[in-house]
Amino acid sequence: MDQVDIYFHYLSRLKNSWNGLADKPLETLETTLRTLWFLAKGDRRSIERSLFAELPDLVEAELELLDHLLQKRLSGIPLAHLTGRQNFIGIEMLVGPEAMIPRKETELLGYAALTRLRQMIQKRNSVRVIDLCTGGGNLALALAQYERNCEVYGADISGEAIELAQRNAHFLGLEDRVRFLVGDLLETFEGDDEIGKADMIICNPPYISTSKVNEMAEEISNHEPTDAFDGGAFGISILMRVIKDGPNYLKPSSWLGFEVGVGQGDSMKRRVDRHELFELVQVETDEQDQIRVIFGLTKN
Secondary structure, eight states: OOOOHHHHHHHHHHHHOOOOOOOOOTTHHHHHHHHHHHHHHHHHHHHHHSSOOOOOOOOOOHHHHHHHHHHHHHOOOOOHHHSSEEEETTTTEOOOTTTTTOGGGGHHHHHHHHHHHHHHHHHHHSSSEESSOOOTTTTHHHHHHOOOOOOEEEEOOOOOHHHHHHHHHHHHHHTTEOOOOOGGGHHHHHTTTHHSEEEEEEEEEOBBBBHHHHSOOOOHHTTTTTGGTOOTTTTTHHHHHHHHGGGGGGGEEEEEEOOOOOOHHHHHHHHHHHHHEEEEEEEEEOOTTTTEEEEEEEEE
16 A cells, blocks of 8 residues: 555544544544654654644554554553643643643633733733643743743642653753742742742642542543542632632732633632732633633732
């Protein structure tokens, strides 16, 4: 068979066993095959970088590797774990089982944070950002990549996640402006006035209720860390702590922003509204008009 015939042969094979996930909308039959095709050639790419590039010819040994990679993918191993790459807000990042794979929905928080960050920089020249539940560092690193006038601190309770974040910082050449620390949310910065008074705090917390964590697709539950999803009995344990304590670590007229799960937006917005230290609350909605991001501005 020529390369075109081989491509459609594997595409048909994928189709017979395909089971895509709603929270990974870019992973289709064709994008998966294209991404693994490049990987079989020794070229690690995210889906985005694989979309429009011309596919290389594969020799026999590479076709055997492609076959092996397809078997792994169909067994449930996430595509991003096979490639070691995931695109987040246009940036190629390293990923692995140490932290949650960055999701497309979290880009909403990233873009919203970047917009507010740039507005503050116009007034303050430089800003300090704290990224809680940083995982592999995708949010922290994206802000630093796109805005040079900020220094960013990322914190996560998982030492393994922080090790991945540090590798990402080196991979992107951002070690000088992004520092990662192991610790439990804002307790990481207690007693450190220099770091602890930030211009912005962002957080993509675990927000799935414990009972629903056990119902997640095996591709997620078997390969991504449970702590990155489990938000307690009602899915809001971490969110409540961030809302309660966040303003104490912010300067006046500074932003606290976080992602929420589907259906949590209205109640979490009300909680921020009721907090005595916030004077303004803004939300960002997804394509289904669901509140997925909430920002609160501290009083002047």
